[in-house]
Amino acid sequence: MIPHDSLFGPDNLPYGVFSAGGSAPRVGVRVGDSVVDLAAALGDDVFAAPTLNPFMAQGYDRWVAVRSRITDLVRGELPADVVHAVDDVRMHLPFEVADYVDFYASEHHASNVGRLFRPGAEPLLPNWKHLPVGYHGRAGTVVVSGTGIVRPSGQRKSPSEPAPVFGPSTRLDIEAELGFVVGTGTPPNTPIRPDDFARHVFGVVLVNDWSARDIQAWEYVPLGPNLGKSFATSISPWVVPVLALEGARVPLPGQADPEPLPYLRESASWGLDVELVVRWNGEEVSRPPYREMYWSPAQMLAHLTINGASARTGDLFASGTVSGAAKGERGSFLELAWGGAEPLTVGGEARTFLLDGDEVTITASAPGPNGTRIGFGEVTGRVLPSV
Amino acid sequence: MIPHDSLFGPDNLPYGVFSAGGSAPRVGVRVGDSVVDLAAALGDDVFAAPTLNPFMAQGYDRWVAVRSRITDLVRGELPADVVHAVDDVRMHLPFEVADYVDFYASEHHASNVGRLFRPGAEPLLPNWKHLPVGYHGRAGTVVVSGTGIVRPSGQRKSPSEPAPVFGPSTRLDIEAELGFVVGTGTPPNTPIRPDDFARHVFGVVLVNDWSARDIQAWEYVPLGPNLGKSFATSISPWVVPVLALEGARVPLPGQADPEPLPYLRESASWGLDVELVVRWNGEEVSRPPYREMYWSPAQMLAHLTINGASARTGDLFASGTVSGAAKGERGSFLELAWGGAEPLTVGGEARTFLLDGDEVTITASAPGPNGTRIGFGEVTGRVLPSV
Numbered sequence: 001m002i003p004h005d006s007l008f009g010p011d012n013l014p015y016g017v018f019s020a021g022g023s024a025p026r027v028g029v030r031v032g033d034s035v036v037d038l039a040a041a042l043g044d045d046v047f048a049a050p051t052l053n054p055f056m057a058q059g060y061d062r063w064v065a066v067r068s069r070i071t072d073l074v075r076g077e078l079p080a081d082v083v084h085a086v087d088d089v090r091m092h093l094p095f096e097v098a099d100y101v102d103f104y105a106s107e108h109h110a111s112n113v114g115r116l117f118r119p120g121a122e123p124l125l126p127n128w129k130h131l132p133v134g135y136h137g138r139a140g141t142v143v144v145s146g147t148g149i150v151r152p153s154g155q156r157k158s159p160s161e162p163a164p165v166f167g168p169s170t171r172l173d174i175e176a177e178l179g180f181v182v183g184t185g186t187p188p189n190t191p192i193r194p195d196d197f198a199r200h201v202f203g204v205v206l207v208n209d210w211s212a213r214d215i216q217a218w219e220y221v222p223l224g225p226n227l228g229k230s231f232a233t234s235i236s237p238w239v240v241p242v243l244a245l246e247g248a249r250v251p252l253p254g255q256a257d258p259e260p261l262p263y264l265r266e267s268a269s270w271g272l273d274v275e276l277v278v279r280w281n282g283e284e285v286s287r288p289p290y291r292e293m294y295w296s297p298a299q300m301l302a303h304l305t306i307n308g309a310s311a312r313t314g315d316l317f318a319s320g321t322v323s324g325a326a327k328g329e330r331g332s333f334l335e336l337a338w339g340g341a342e343p344l345t346v347g348g349e350a351r352t353f354l355l356d357g358d359e360v361t362i363t364a365s366a367p368g369p370n371g372t373r374i375g376f377g378e379v380t381g382r383v384l385p386s387v
Numbered sequence: 388m389i390p391h392d393s394l395f396g397p398d399n400l401p402y403g404v405f406s407a408g409g410s411a412p413r414v415g416v417r418v419g420d421s422v423v424d425l426a427a428a429l430g431d432d433v434f435a436a437p438t439l440n441p442f443m444a445q446g447y448d449r450w451v452a453v454r455s456r457i458t459d460l461v462r463g464e465l466p467a468d469v470v471h472a473v474d475d476v477r478m479h480l481p482f483e484v485a486d487y488v489d490f491y492a493s494e495h496h497a498s499n500v501g502r503l504f505r506p507g508a509e510p511l512l513p514n515w516k517h518l519p520v521g522y523h524g525r526a527g528t529v530v531v532s533g534t535g536i537v538r539p540s541g542q543r544k545s546p547s548e549p550a551p552v553f554g555p556s557t558r559l560d561i562e563a564e565l566g567f568v569v570g571t572g573t574p575p576n577t578p579i580r581p582d583d584f585a586r587h588v589f590g591v592v593l594v595n596d597w598s599a600r601d602i603q604a605w606e607y608v609p610l611g612p613n614l615g616k617s618f619a620t621s622i623s624p625w626v627v628p629v630l631a632l633e634g635a636r637v638p639l640p641g642q643a644d645p646e647p648l649p650y651l652r653e654s655a656s657w658g659l660d661v662e663l664v665v666r667w668n669g670e671e672v673s674r675p676p677y678r679e680m681y682w683s684p685a686q687m688l689a690h691l692t693i694n695g696a697s698a699r700t701g702d703l704f705a706s707g708t709v710s711g712a713a714k715g716e717r718g719s720f721l722e723l724a725w726g727g728a729e730p731l732t733v734g735g736e737a738r739t740f741l742l743d744g745d746e747v748t749i750t751a752s753a754p755g756p757n758g759t760r761i762g763f764g765e766v767t768g769r770v771l772p773s774v
Contacts, residue, residue, distance in 0.1 A: 135610040136523040152694035223522040224611020307539035
């Protein structure tokens with residue numbers, strides 16, 4: 001019995017990898033507050049794997065067929081031995097990450113960061129409205145929600161210091177993002193068109209791209225962020241199928257001036273009306289609106305492959321920080337506290353960046369059919385002291 | 388019988404993955420002009436795998452022990468059925484690439500690029516002598532030597548144009564580099580000290596980091612290179628063991644001013660006296676000297692993990708373009724032809740960037756014991772027309 005207002009009703013059916021009672025990790029689907037063991041329920045060994053990769057690699061037609069079977073299953077009465085309470089299972093990283101790319105697709109975020117990192121200069125760089133700017137991150141440090149985040153150490157140098165100093169980051173931040181998981185990739189020299197997005201991208205997760213702003217500011221010229229980001233990137237355990245998000249599609253807010261080059265044009269936009277919520281030690285500090293993103297995820301994937309680069313099952317590409325126009329819609333503390341100059345009040349105290357022991361939780365939901373909502377679960381992490 | 392002047396004598400013994408006569412790819416070691424089938428010769432199934440990853444993951448003590456056994460083997464008479472002529476086998480990508488990071492460790496290269504990309508400004512940025520600058524590249528498009536390189540398409544914009552145009556790159560270039568393969572990684576929050584380099588890094592390959600300079604110049608601010616590099620990175624099929632390179636170790640040329648922070652200091656330097664040779668359609672155009680690199684590979688790996696990032700078996704990190712002080716020692720055509728302004732003569736013609744049909748081959752050798760030399764084989768690739 002699924003409560004009518006559940007974010008995990010029969011129109012959602014996100015996939016994850018769980019273990020229960022010490023058994024090996026395997027694929028499950030979330031329904032209400034339960035997890036259905038798919039290998040047991042469907043009698044299909046592809047779901048006995050410890051990652052979603054084998055199922056994702058089977059391709060779009062299988063994704064549709066399995067979703068239809070699961071929909072039938074959850075309408076009926078499930079045998080008790082294939083169902084676990086979500087509180088009784090442990091969730092794992094849902095897929096093996098092949099390559100990880102992080103974009104920078106929010107105009108509000110890119111403008112805010114430009115103002116903070118390059119004061120006095122034009123906040124948006126000349127290429128920004130012509131292509132979805134992005135860079136490769138470290139796939140090996142993508143971790144599942146709940147993993148503790150040890151404060152990273154590294155070099156930092158303020159403009160007033162003569163030389164860099166080494167130590168734990170003093171400007172540890174978050175970035176609230178959506179991540180898109182490639183189910184079936186493409187061989188070399190076969191770019192993916194934006195209109196083929198749903199045939200290649202299996203699902204969507206929440207991403208917290210933890211960022212050490214002091215390390216990043218010193219290292220990032222000219223080759224981009226590296227150590228300021230590579231220590232950890234957290235993702236939510238539930239992969240919401242792209243098939244569940246038809247009702248969330250919205251037009252993009254811009255792109256009339258300049259018009260994108262033909263390889264980036266979509267017949268029907270993959271803008272998504274997903275509303276994120278950021279909580280800092282349980283207190284809501286922001287509601288970033290994904291519908292305000294400038295570039296769609298279909299454009300991101302088209303851009304990633306237009307130079308002939310192949311894509312693989314398990315490739316993860318993230319949107320970059322989701323920030324809306326309003327102050328309470330910004331997806332990083334760098335922006336919310338304006339580089340430290342305008343502290344937030346959290347738990348009755350003035351706060352700028354993360355302290356040891358702080359916990360950040362990002363949740364999200366989107367419109368489903370018939371007035372329902374589709375939930376994304378959560379991505380959470382607590383800051384641990386540097387080692 | 389190995390010729391005395393062979394670059395693949397008993398002091399080298401590089402590993403690769405080969406197939407012969409339609410059989411499945413497996414691990415071999417090169418001796419002279421032969422490939423020894425290790426699964427057959429040693430009766431050990433770890434070498435029947437299609438990549439070096441399982442063997443590399445066994446760790447340093449096993450690398451030493453197996454090298455010792457192979458040394459004994461090749462001193463004796465090998466059964467004919469475990470030996471193949473190198474001309475009769477096909478070579479494959481020698482390992483599965485986990486994360487790929489490219490550094491920027493040549494002072495001459497970074498200075499040349501700074502002069503070309505940011506004319507009038509200080510060529511080396513303020514962070515360059517304090518940390519090995521690097522960025523993550525696309526692991527999924529690392530290919531083995533001999534793979535054809537399709538000319539990438541993408542956006543480019545010259546300063547005089549009002550908007551970007553789309554099309555095949557007109558400034559396709561190479562970067563001659565060394566690549567270092569992690570055999571045993573490190574868990575999160577356990578940085579690798581420079582002095583532990585040889586316990587973690589299994590071997591060395593040649594790298595050609597193909598680069599579309601026009602795409603790169605337009606896209607690279609502020610997050611670094613992406614599509615200008617991600618279409619293909621070629622590596623040599625033979626992985627030269629770090630254990631074979633003791634005789635090639637040399638002091639680094641600089642690092643007195645500024646002195647590196649403690650986490651980057653080595654007791655004995657991993658500077659390497661490797662001499663690269665770049666041939667363009669068979670004609671030698673450059674001899675980049677690795678011994679002039681500013682940062683050592685041990686410092687690169689220490690930097691990569693100092694923020695708590697884990698490292699995995701199969702992680703590949705490359706040096707960045709190897710360029711010496713002299714013009715004939717530069718490792719990219721961008722530098723050799725000075726951004727197109729000073730063409731080279733190749734095949735009797737004035738040349739700047741790559742044309743369809745061009746072939747580039749990089750080879751290298753280093754001192755071994757007793758006056759011998761250690762060869763790295765080659766990384767080669769031919770440019771194919773855009774699709």
